[in-house]
Structures are given as structure tokens and as C-alpha cells.
Amino acid sequence: MAIAAHHDLSDALLTARARTLALVAPLPEAELERVQHPLMSPLDWDLGHIAAYEDLWIAHRHGGGELLRGDLADLYDAFETPRAVRGDIPFLRGQDVFDYLAAVRERSLEVLDTTGPGDGTLFELVIRHEAQHNETMRQTLFLAGLPGGRPSGLPRDAGAPEGWIHVPAGPIAMGATARGFAFDNERPRHQVDVPAYAIARRPVTNASWAHFCEGGGYVRREWWSDEGWAWKEEYDITHPEGWTVDGPRDDRDRPVLHVSWFEADAFARSQGARLPTEAEWEKASTWTQEPISQIGEVWEWTSSHFAGYPGFVAHPYREYSEVFFGDRHRVLRGSSWATEERMRSTTFRNWDLPQRRQIFAGVRLAKDVE
Ligand code: AVJ
Ligand code: FE
Numbered sequence: 001m002a003i004a005a006h007h008d009l010s011d012a013l014l015t016a017r018a019r020t021l022a023l024v025a026p027l028p029e030a031e032l033e034r035v036q037h038p039l040m041s042p043l044d045w046d047l048g049h050i051a052a053y054e055d056l057w058i059a060h061r062h063g064g065g066e067l068l069r070g071d072l073a074d075l076y077d078a079f080e081t082p083r084a085v086r087g088d089i090p091f092l093r094g095q096d097v098f099d100y101l102a103a104v105r106e107r108s109l110e111v112l113d114t115t116g117p118g119d120g121t122l123f124e125l126v127i128r129h130e131a132q133h134n135e136t137m138r139q140t141l142f143l144a145g146l147p148g149g150r151p152s153g154l155p156r157d158a159g160a161p162e163g164w165i166h167v168p169a170g171p172i173a174m175g176a177t178a179r180g181f182a183f184d185n186e187r188p189r190h191q192v193d194v195p196a197y198a199i200a201r202r203p204v205t206n207a208s209w210a211h212f213c214e215g216g217g218y219v220r221r222e223w224w225s226d227e228g229w230a231w232k233e234e235y236d237i238t239h240p241e242g243w244t245v246d247g248p249r250d251d252r253d254r255p256v257l258h259v260s261w262f263e264a265d266a267f268a269r270s271q272g273a274r275l276p277t278e279a280e281w282e283k284a285s286t287w288t289q290e291p292i293s294q295i296g297e298v299w300e301w302t303s304s305h306f307a308g309y310p311g312f313v314a315h316p317y318r319e320y321s322e323v324f325f326g327d328r329h330r331v332l333r334g335s336s337w338a339t340e341e342r343m344r345s346t347t348f349r350n351w352d353l354p355q356r357r358q359i360f361a362g363v364r365l366a367k368d369v370e
Helices: 005-023 029-033 043-062 082-090 094-114 121-144 206-214 226-235 261-270 277-286
Strands: 164-167 168-176 189-196 196-201 300-307 330-333 351-352 366-368
Touching: 005 043, 005 094, 005 121, 029 043, 043 094, 043 121, 164 351, 168 277, 189 277, 196 277, 206 261, 226 261, 261 300, 277 300, 300 351
Parallel strands: none
Antiparallel strands: 164 196, 168 189, 196 366, 300 330, 330 351
């Protein structure tokens, strides 16, 4: 699968790095070292992890060389060192982590020159890994109330009309084709029969969500699943993450952000609707007769559990998807205001636990039609 030329890959590496550095540039060293939120890594850990991952896949796996800092491999391995303990470990701090990023990058560019890009897969993996961690870092900035954690400017398709799009029954080819880069969980492409359904033209807005709150959305038992209700009661959830007592801080016309799957599910029920399945979402996203609006503003929760497509093969990074398959995680589709352009695709699958609200997630409703 030919993916990209040498100069495109080196440009993309450069762009990803510029974005990473711009995110942390306004912050004093102490903010980078701190655990900002119990769910998130210190920002310095993300930086060191970006470098360690790059060195593993480019200089080591692709180039066949030794790791620059083999002594740091476990500390920056997401599975060896889970998020909850990352505050207590000797990750690189201060200038050291920036030096490590730069030294690894120099090795990667050397491998690109000498060994070449191969089919480009591993470079693409590394570029997108850095982009994904940029979004993770923005989640940390959001939770910490630091700059870079909230959308600014107008949302995409601002002022797009509300309403429903009716999609007739029929099969779709779901997933990424065999050409070009895609993550393992997007393949193989396979046919799915999708019954007729309706899907909202735009995601649920802050204004609608405020209305839901005022109308007893977090009090009316009948709208919540058993699990969702138990979660909401235990943590005393009464509005999306980041709202003040007066409601949303952002524009009321913007899609709501930072709601959990449990809240999304309850909201849908309050509207006599439901969440779309992944197949419905993917079909609608390529439905050109009546295009849906505001894709790419908020990750959109679906009703689907995260599972491998029929014939799934883990590749090349085994721990990327497979270990998360099962009935614990729900899939989100689309992308958010914080997602890099290169990552945006109608076949990309994101996932998280149903109670999580740090991601830039919102809701697009669906419903059955006769
Ligand atoms: C695809 C966003 C769920 O952040 O856990 C980053 C991406 N994997 N490093 C995550 C990822 C390894 C992943 N998500
Ligand atoms: Fe990672």
C-alpha cells in the first residue's frame, strides 16, 4: 500500500511537532510536570511518550537500530505504566524532555533518508500517534482550565439547519479500503445491511442540552439506563463537564461537548430518539443526497460496542485496538475541533468507556422510521 512520498512524510512530521510544541509553549515548567487531573498524564509524560513511541517504530523497528533510551522504554509504555501512576515516576522534565524529542526526531529523519519510508505505514503511524496525543493533551488543558482546551471561533457549518435526514434501507461497504493508511480496526471493508433510519442533520447544541437540564434531564429516572443512573448518582452529575451553575460557557448554538455515553443515551431517550449505530453513522457521513452537517466539531457517541470487523487482523501495533475490544467501550465517530486534519476520516473509529467526559464528545441523534 503506497502511502506517501518522502517529502510529504517529513513535512507531516514537522507539522505534528510544531503543533505539539505550540500547545505547551505558553505553559510554565511546573504546569507540565503536574498531574492536572487524575485521569490524565502529566503533559511532560505525553511529550516523552511521543518521543519514545517514535523512536521505537522508526529508528528501532523500521531502521533496525537500537533505541536511543532503552532505559526509558517501560516508563513511557502506556501498558507498563498506566495513567494512574504516571505522576510518581521519573519521567523526563524541563529541557531534558525537549532534548529527547529533538534527538529522536533527528534519528527518524536520518532513517527516512537512508532506509527510506518503506510503504509509509510506520511513519504514518508515528505522525498520527503524535496527533492523537495532541488531542489528549488538549483534554488535559481543558480539565485544567489552561489555554488550548476549548474551541474558539465559529464552529463548522455554523447556522446549519436543524431537522432529520431520512436514509433508505440498503447495504453499505463499511470500513477502509485496502489502499492507503488506516488503523487495523477500520479493516477489512465489509458489507453491512442497514435498515431505513433517520439521523439528525446537526449535533445536539448547548441550548438543547440546557433545556434538557431545566426539564429534569438529570432527575427523570425513566430516561436513564440502570448503569447510567448509578454512575450519575454516585458522582452527582447534573450537567456536562465544564459547565458552570449558569449553564454552558460556550456559545449556546455550538454542539454540546464533554458528555458521557450515559448522558448521551439518556438525552436521546428524552427526545424519543436513540444514538446511531456505527453503520448508520458511516452511511450517513457519505450520504450525498442530503449531507449531514457539522461533522468534525465533536466526536459523536454511537450505540456500538468496540469490536473487530469480521476478519480483523491486528497490525502493526498490536496494543492499539484489540485489547480494547469487548462490551466495555463504546465507539465514537467523526472527529472534534481538536482533531488534526490528517486524522479526519469517515472510517476512523474512536472509543472510550461510557462514563468518560474528558474527550471532546457530543451527540447526534438517530431514530427508527416506519
Ligand atoms: C484511539 C484515542 C482511543 O488515546 O487511547 C494513543 C490513541 N493509542 N496512544 C488513546 C492512542 C496509543 C487512543 N485512542
Ligand atoms: Fe500513545
